[in-house]
Amino acid sequence: xxxxxxxxxxxxxxxxxxxxxxxxxxxxxxxxxxxxxxxxxxxxxxxxxxxxxxxxxxxxxxxxxxxxxxxxxxxxxxxxxxxxxxxxxxxxxxxxxxxxxxxxxxxxxxxxxxxxxxxxxxxxxxxxxxxxxxxxxxxxxxxxxxxxxxxxxxxxxxxxxxxxxxxxxxxxxxxxxxxxxxxxxxxxxxxxxxxxxxxxxxxxxxxxxxxxxxxxxxxxxxxxxxxxxxxxxxxxxxxxxxxxxxxxxxxxxxxxxxxxxxxxxxx
Amino acid sequence: xxxxxxxxxxxxxxxxxxxxxxxxxxxxxxxxxxxxxxxxxxxxxxxxxxxxxxxxxxxxxxxxxxxxxxxxxxxxxxxxxxxxxxxxxxxxxxxxxxxxxxxxxxxxxxxxxxxxxxxxxxxxxxxxxxxxxxxxxxxxxxxxxxxxxxxxxxxxxxxxxxxxxxxxxxxxxxxxxxxxxxxxxxxxxxxxxxxxxxxxxxxxxxxxxxxxxxxxxxxxxxxxxxxxxxxxxxxxxxxxxxxxxxxxxxxxxxxxxxxxxxxxxxxxxxxxxxxxxxxxxxxxxxxxxxxxxxxxxxxxxxxxxxxx
Numbered sequence: 001x002x003x004x005x006x007x008x009x010x011x012x013x014x015x016x017x018x019x020x021x022x023x024x025x026x027x028x029x030x031x032x033x034x035x036x037x038x039x040x041x042x043x044x045x046x047x048x049x050x051x052x053x054x055x056x057x058x059x060x061x062x063x064x065x066x067x068x069x070x071x072x073x074x075x076x077x078x079x080x081x082x083x084x085x086x087x088x089x090x091x092x093x094x095x096x097x098x099x100x101x102x103x104x105x106x107x108x109x110x111x112x113x114x115x116x117x118x119x120x121x122x123x124x125x126x127x128x129x130x131x132x133x134x135x136x137x138x139x140x141x142x143x144x145x146x147x148x149x150x151x152x153x154x155x156x157x158x159x160x161x162x163x164x165x166x167x168x169x170x171x172x173x174x175x176x177x178x179x180x181x182x183x184x185x186x187x188x189x190x191x192x193x194x195x196x197x198x199x200x201x202x203x204x205x206x207x208x209x210x211x212x213x214x215x216x217x218x219x220x221x222x223x224x225x226x227x228x229x230x231x232x233x234x235x236x237x238x239x240x241x242x243x244x245x246x247x248x249x250x251x252x253x254x255x256x257x258x259x260x261x262x263x264x265x266x267x
Numbered sequence: 268x269x270x271x272x273x274x275x276x277x278x279x280x281x282x283x284x285x286x287x288x289x290x291x292x293x294x295x296x297x298x299x300x301x302x303x304x305x306x307x308x309x310x311x312x313x314x315x316x317x318x319x320x321x322x323x324x325x326x327x328x329x330x331x332x333x334x335x336x337x338x339x340x341x342x343x344x345x346x347x348x349x350x351x352x353x354x355x356x357x358x359x360x361x362x363x364x365x366x367x368x369x370x371x372x373x374x375x376x377x378x379x380x381x382x383x384x385x386x387x388x389x390x391x392x393x394x395x396x397x398x399x400x401x402x403x404x405x406x407x408x409x410x411x412x413x414x415x416x417x418x419x420x421x422x423x424x425x426x427x428x429x430x431x432x433x434x435x436x437x438x439x440x441x442x443x444x445x446x447x448x449x450x451x452x453x454x455x456x457x458x459x460x461x462x463x464x465x466x467x468x469x470x471x472x473x474x475x476x477x478x479x480x481x482x483x484x485x486x487x488x489x490x491x492x493x494x495x496x497x498x499x500x501x502x503x504x505x506x507x508x509x510x511x512x513x514x515x516x517x518x519x520x521x522x523x524x525x526x527x528x529x530x531x532x533x534x535x536x537x538x539x540x541x542x543x544x545x546x547x548x549x550x551x552x553x554x555x556x557x558x559x560x561x562x563x564x565x566x567x568x569x570x571x572x573x574x575x
Binding site for chain 1: 529
């Protein structure tokens with residue numbers, strides 16, 4: 001039973017994101033009667049400070065969070081893996097240059113660099129994806145580099161080299177496939193990190209702009225009415241917490257299956 | 268000694284790299300930064316004045332040189348909004364952030380060490396899964412939600428603590444709790460797994476064979492060794508702590524460098540934004556340098572060689 005709970009939560013999240021636009025939702029409909037109204041049978045999660053239905057906005061927010069999470073993890077995961085794997089395989093100056101760049105990026109607390117970048121790029125969902133990807137690739141690059149360093153002297157790689165395979169072929173066909181498992185674990189935890197980062201930046205006003213609903217901006221706007229309408233903050237927060245918990249549980253499970261994660265902590 | 272010199276040098280290189288990136292951030296702004304700051308309706312004279320004030324009329328290489336030589340004198344330029352030197356604004360706000368971070372770290376350690384030790388000693392029991400469940404919850408709960416929830420319960424409903432601001436010790440409790448929770452969760456996991464590894468070691472069996480009671484064995488012999496990797500993790504996690512401080516300070520209107528940064532972003536006060544980002548990152552680099560050096564002192568078994 002508990003095995004399927006995280007998967008169910010993630011399915012609802014993805015489902016809301018993908019099917020949401022087809023549903024008869026009105027996340028921006030202003031109803032003065034529903035102003036700051038608590039949950040009721042007709043309005044399951046109540047209304048916000050403009051009387052907009054909180055449930056509809058929650059579903060709309062799932063879409064933002066899902067697409068930002070998927071785009072950022074795919075973009076930064078692929079870029080980071082390619083850079084890290086290539087640098088480790090080529091070695092020498094390419095590798096040490098990448099190492100220096102990675103060190104500089106790692107010297108920023110991740111969320112801080114994301115805040116600075118999205119502040120300078122200007123608010124908006126697209127810029128948010130750019131900022132979070134620019135911050136996110138470093139982790140994958142580091143992990144892919146470490147993985148490739150440990151496998152590049154294996155017999156099958158040497159054999160491919162002896163057979164005259166090109167560098168690109170070796171990196172894509174013989175190195176990256178063997179490094180995929182830990183990268184997948186990293187990417188799973190990456191999804192959780194991006195969900196929180198997106199909501200956090202939107203909370204600071206740097207993400208999705210009104211009237212687009214995002215879980216983070218819902219918390220930002222709702223926290224002004226906390227005494228009269230706590231549901232405005234509780235509902236989106238619970239949504240974030242449930243999805244992030246589900247992702248982290250899934251990550252833990254993948255990690256148990258694939259063995260220990262080698263990223264993050266360490267020198 | 269050789270290690271010390273190399274480690275200091277590598278930290279210096281990183282700080283210079285960080286400064287370079289921070290400098291070029293302002294040039295990442297799409298279009299003209301002057302337009303972004305003043306808007307479209309500004310008079311040409313104002314534009315030119317701001318352009319000169321920001322030094323944007325000089326070639327980039329000259330600007331970069333000025334920026335670096337300013338840094339060497341701890342001169343970070345002046346705020347566009349208030350006209351005050353950025354360095355003095357930061358000096359004024361930094362103590363509040365350091366106080367908050369220290370309090371959060373203290374809370375995290377006070378929670379994480381006992382929790383991790385209990386979980387490791389009662390491995391596989393319900394107590395263990397309860398502790399690790401709490402840890403998973405702590406890692407997953409975002410601080411911009413935990414903060415408002417704590418305010419709701421302890422400030423609005425119970426009336427025990429102030430809603431926001433920095434007046435007296437009571438106002439520190441909720442922000443420190445908000446900031447410290449995820450660190451406590453991460454550290455508890457680390458203490459548990461690290462202690463579990465140490466408990467298997469031969470010297471633990473020896474300590475037991477000497478007839479020491481289990482508490483002395485675990486706390487004196489086990490934990491002292493188990494905490495070594497935890498020290499490294501604390502250093503690395505302080506980055507997340509400093510980053511999280513930006514959001515936590517915004518939630519509680521805590522007058523630290525994070526709030527200064529967020530206010531500066533809203534006012535498009537780019538010199539202040541640059542100064543804050545640079546200060547927080549440099550602090551993080553220095554903390555990690557400190558952790559590495561401490562690590563060398565407390566664990567003589569480790570041969571300190573240059574890490575990549």
